[in-house]
Amino acid sequence: MNIVILGAPGAGKGTQAKRIAEHYGIPHISTGDIFRKQISERTPLGVLAQSYIDRGNLVPDDVTLEVVRNRLAEPDCKEGYILDGFPRNVFQAEALGGITALDAVIDIHVPVSRLMARLTGRRVCPGCGESYHVDTLEGKNTCAKCGENLYRRADDNEATVAERLSVYASQTEPLIGFYNSLGLLKTIDGDKDKESVFAKIRSVLDGLYDNH
Ligand code: AP5
Ligand code: MG
Numbered sequence: 373m374n375i376v377i378l379g380a381p382g383a384g385k386g387t388q389a390k391r392i393a394e395h396y397g398i399p400h401i402s403t404g405d406i407f408r409k410q411i412s413e414r415t416p417l418g419v420l421a422q423s424y425i426d427r428g429n430l431v432p433d434d435v436t437l438e439v440v441r442n443r444l445a446e447p448d449c450k451e452g453y454i455l456d457g458f459p460r461n462v463f464q465a466e467a468l469g470g471i472t473a474l475d476a477v478i479d480i481h482v483p484v485s486r487l488m489a490r491l492t493g494r495r496v497c498p499g500c501g502e503s504y505h506v507d508t509l510e511g512k513n514t515c516a517k518c519g520e521n522l523y524r525r526a527d528d529n530e531a532t533v534a535e536r537l538s539v540y541a542s543q544t545e546p547l548i549g550f551y552n553s554l555g556l557l558k559t560i561d562g563d564k565d566k567e568s569v570f571a572k573i574r575s576v577l578d579g580l581y582d583n584h
Pocket of ligand 1: 379382433460494495562564569
């Protein structure tokens with residue numbers, strides 16, 4: 373199954389994509405995670421990507437497409453994958469259509485009013501990638517799963533989040549109509565607890581797997 377997970381910054385794409393990948397045994401491909409790894413390794417791609425990510429803007433399409441094309445060509449994608457954070461505009465969606473056929477596009481919908489607080493309070497585990505919110509950590513700053521010290525993403529400050537939300541509204545939200553017209557869109561209410569959201573996604577994907 374080739375799946376795309378769509379949603380605004382903070383909608384829970386990474387949280388749910390991680391669970392989908394583990395449950396269905398397919399790789400989780402997050403363009404944001406790929407760029408952040410390159411940034412931490414100070415590669416030329418990382419240096420370039422950082423100049424866009426820190427401002428909340430999109431990394432140029434040609435650079436991003438090259439990253440995705442290379443990643444999808446790796447052998448672990450043969451049995452399917454979950455793409456998180458790509459595509460992010462109609463140009464990328466059309467280019468993806470020329471590389472691979474999709475089985476489903478899951479759109480996690482969360483009211484915009486919830487997103488700023490989710491993101492400015494997010495803490496991430498560098499070991500396993502799990503996301504937390506400061507309000508649920510009870511003063512601790514370690515991952516409940518692997519014990520690593522959590523970090524705050526550089527783009528999770530209020531000004532950059534505001535720009536990311538605006539870029540989402542102008543460039544990424546049109547993909548909802550794009551994929552709806554292709555009959556691929558599955559909308560999920562993301563304003564529920566993480567496990568309820570995952571249960572809904574599973575019920576949608578299990579139906580597709582049965583027919584696959
Ligand atoms: P990317 O890393 O993709 O960031 P994003 O789209 O802004 O989304 P986030 O990762 O912030 O949110 P998420 O939906 O994954 O939410 P999460 O599960 O963590 O991209 C970063 C940057 O890279 C972009 O701005 C751009 O510059 C560049 N980039 C990436 N892809 C690109 C592309 N294709 N083209 C060009 N540039 C690209 O959850 C958020 C928080 O909410 C967490 O604290 C979590 O614990 C909490 N939470 C999750 N689910 C729930 C729930 N159900 N209830 C309560 N809290 C929840
Ligand atoms: Mg994410």
